[in-house]
Amino acid sequence: MLQKKECVAMLLAGGQGSRLYNLTEKTAKPAVPFGGKYRIIDFTLSNCVNSGIDTVGVLTQYQPYVLNEYIGSGQPWDLDRTYGGVKILPPYQRATGAAWYTGTANAIYQNLDFIERYDPDYVLILSGDHIYKMDYSEMLRYHIEKGADCTIAVIEVPLDEASRFGIMNTNDDGSIYQFEEKPAKPKSTKASMGIYIFGKEVLKKYLEEDEADEKSSNDFGKNVIPRMLNSGAKMFAYPFSGYWKDVGTVKSLWEANMDLIGAKPALDLRTPKQRILSRNSTRPPHFIGSEAYVANSLITEGCEIYGTVINSVLFGGVKVASGAVVKDSVIFEESEIGEGSVVEYSMLDCRVSVGKDCRVGEPAVSNKGIALLGADLRLPDKTVICGGVMTSELPKEVK
């Protein structure tokens, strides 16, 4: 048991994720279900564990209940440690007053004491809303080799999309000379992945400076990184190649789920290396009935399939009755699709019950967008939900 930790990870999990609409009504974005049996945060937590990082602070603020319960003692990720492990860090009241986390940098600033307790040489800053598998220890080695003050992981993005990201402009040796947030005319295609490694003392110094600056909005991307560049800190871009996806919108969350299926999925969860760990439920194996048709889909424990499932991701305990069709859809836990109903290009949150002969969503080619049904919604028989409708309540005409 190492008492001094080389690197402590701080995972920013306080974001509201408002572009996920009703999926984040009662849940913080990192706790949104993903990929049949995971939640978004499983990827970052598993990456930490697979990279040998056993001390992770999870900074929560928005709707933390589900997330707190999910992380619990950290046991599913082997993060229930005697010293270190996973710790939930909500904003708290101190002798000098109480404050919410005003930005990503402020959240870390408020928890500098937590970091100090483990006396780390390096601090890894992560966000809990990306899907990717990455070995942070390689990034740390790169950071040490370069003798950097700060290393930022970057990924190549297509030039026409680069203006949606924070772009790092680098020299040949990988050092960063300029950072542009969502540039209209991007000079490079190296997008920041929101993953930073700092030397602990460097981080402390810049967070304190940032805190002292009343004009700052206390954000890493907007304030701390530009300040460091201006003051001549040694900053390097660590190139990452592999699957990486920001799942901040309903569309991108749907796409990331679809990236798990196919003959050669963009993100293969079945590789023994870099296993993604999650809190498992106790459900029996899934059953495929005699009249069922299943193609190009992910299906997990507790599902009972009597109908048709095509190009879809089904979470635990989903029931598809005979004659029902689920196509191009993502169905969260314990949802049920009644006889003769068709669910297409849709996402259904947990425990949605679709009655008989309903029609939910419209094909992607209709260009109306993904239909999204909120948790616990019960659709009476023959309900029609048009494409692109995002709702937690029944349409008025049905009521």
Place this chain on the structure above:
Amino acid sequence: MSVTGIIFSNIHDKNLPELTRLRTMASVPFGCRYRFIDFTLSNMVNSGVTSVGIITQTNYQSLADHIGTGKDWDLATRAGGVKLISPHITAFANDHIRSHISSRLESLKSATVYIARRKEDLVVLSDCDVICNIDLGDMIAFHEKTGAAITLATKKMVLTPESAAKNVIVEKDETGRVNDLLIYPLDTSGEHSVSLNIMVLDREKLLNIVNDAAAHGYTSFNSDVILRHLKSEKIMAYEYEGYFACVSSLSEYFSCSLDLLDPKVRNALFGVKNRPIYTKIRNSPPTRYSDGVTVSDSLFADGCLISGHVENSIIFRGVTIGKGAVVKNSIIMQDSVISAGAEINCSVLDKNVVVKEGVRLSGHASLPFYVPKNTIV
């Protein structure tokens, strides 16, 4: 009253020589993701039993690996939890003693130190191969209410002469008091109450029984303890009405496994409210189905990659079924690979078997073809 559990892990190993060559009866894989012992362990945990001793004798590495710290059954606790009770063979042991340990009573002698140290009032003793979802809490309440010395769980079953010869028939009066046991009777058939090999009794009493048996050289719980005390002690039968299967041959293993394809059986085992069956967590991703697969009437665990035809089969975790492969009426255990174009029918493939391209294997429902662990065909 507080209750502790004891499970016999090597009981009936000889019934399934194929599957127990490298493992205990307790750790025989069953139902896509479970091992036999998961049912008994879960039944105990679901009834509030928080300390369980598992008596082991031989071959118990796979069992130790499966149980781990016990955390998947919530049995990784300081007060109690799960303990493997390894065979207590002293330096003076000889072959005579080893060969002797074949009955429950004999193996309990190894566990007297453990039993004496427990603090609970009652003990529930169970075999490891009792596939059922029984409310032991109700059985314990029955035991207390009737003031029984020993309570046996029984179930009414229709027996053939063959199945009767492998079972213990419990005869009882209208109050439920046991008045006779027929142990492995010959020439018996029809409906009878059969012992599930689960019993509840006072912990101190169990110690006395075991010590008395040691002094008298008794070896069988049924014939030496229960039959001898039918008159002097109140021995009661608790009637269980749910699904129950006890596997006593490979063909029974095969048919009991395929019984799980019946929704009624699945529901009786896995669909009971507040009584889930727990097992070791393996963190497999969901099962992925490719395009052009045809699957019907089959159960799948997580972690599989299915690209072929699967019909009427039980597929364990991490199995790969290649393009154009055909699997019918079969049980394919963990991490096995059925290569493209292979055909499997009426077979039981143990863990980690590789069936190469185009190979055809077939048994018969009455005599399934068994492929041992790690075989390449």
